[in-house]
Amino acid sequence: MNSDKFYMIKNFKLIIEYDGTDYHGWQRQRNDRTIQQEIEQALSTMTASRVTLNGSGRTDAGVHAFGQVANFLCPTDLSEAVILKGLNSLLPDDIVIKDCRRVDEEFHARYDVKSKIYHYQIINRNVPSAIGRQYAWFVKRKLNAAAMRSALSHIFGSHDFKSFEGTGSPRSHTNRNIISADLIEQEDGSLTFKIEADGFLRYMVRNIVGTLVDVGLGKITPAQFGDILESKNRKKASATAPAHGLFLMEVKY
């Protein structure tokens, strides 16, 4: 009797939350610990086959996610619930699979993205925070939120975001469509920058935030923020905001 079993190849979609503090970003790397690698290892352990994850896109070292999405193809008999439970028991506690669902075999987590939502957290008060310091950029000098919001008016819609692009990004063009962008002031003096777009260039959110903060500090006027965008020159924009304030919130398909 032949005990080998043959399973149909199935496609699974994962929703993933992670604390990026201790990782060199999403993407598999030869010598550094990454999120993709941790999950692929756990999947390979569970399914006894080599599994490749397609992420919706990379997140850089130190960036967090509440709703990263990835899919993988695998010949397996395991149910969605068993995969979810098994992954969460194998993974370290700074990576959590929030949902596992079987999807159409055509679904691809990167190619099918319609839009992504990122949030960026800024702590703006006299002293740093001890609690949650891993999850926000501390800016001591009082920020002018109204000026920052006014600057934001320049980025709605479709633009060439070359001024806010990190070097060495793999992309075919630098046009992106901003669906929404807002700056929310919390009661405790912290600020949340929220942005949704059809796609993001490397470091784009962090470069926008770095430049916006210079608007908030009065170093740049809101009109100059618009000029920087139009210049399509990275050297005009401000320094990249640190990674640990950035969260990939949701990927829409």
Added chain:
Amino acid sequence: MNSDKFYMIKNFKLIIEYDGTDYHGWQRQRNDRTIQQEIEQALSTMTASRVTLNGSGRTDAGVHAFGQVANFLCPTDLSEAVILKGLNSLLPDDIVIKDCRRVDEEFHARYDVKSKIYHYQIINRNVPSAIGRQYAWFVKRKLNAAAMRSALSHIFGSHDFKSFEGTGSPRSHTNRNIISADLIEQEDGSLTFKIEADGFLRYMVRNIVGTLVDVGLGKITPAQFGDILESKNRKKASATAPAHGLFLMEVKY
């Protein structure tokens, strides 16, 4: 010429935020790292004299604080602002001094406490959280918040809290007056337990929370919660909730 200077002894009040994750609690200990010790060391470095901090009370290993209060007496010429800045530059980034103020020499951070407010955070959803997992207790099974709130009605006012007291606590009696207690449901499915009292016995909040969660899980009825309180018997109450969900929010004088 004699260059020695003599300064009047001054009394300073500190408001302190800390992430308790990496500490063996507030209180100075011979071999373990504690919050009190870190701040006393920094103060001694700054003032070149031996400084003893009076905390409003201990917090246990792993417990966090947004508003711990302490005072210290010191012969110094340093201003409040210089002490605040100096301490924050010397301290590790999981301890932050939020405020430093000169106070009447009679003020004592422990003896003068009128009341304290603690919060306890519970994550109640299908999967744990990766982000903020250091700051909340994860309870997977759905909690009945209405039953938990109903149980809370038994603890308002003055009671003997012997049932909810940890062993080996230094105290003269076990009566405490509960000024307010509430359970707030957040949109993301997390619960915040808030309690204000004129004082707390050791492990009191965590023992109340452990027992409340058993009410939320249906293992104990709200009426039985009242019986446990009246029994004055620690063995009747449930297990102590973990430390990392607990926050000392405010100390009132």
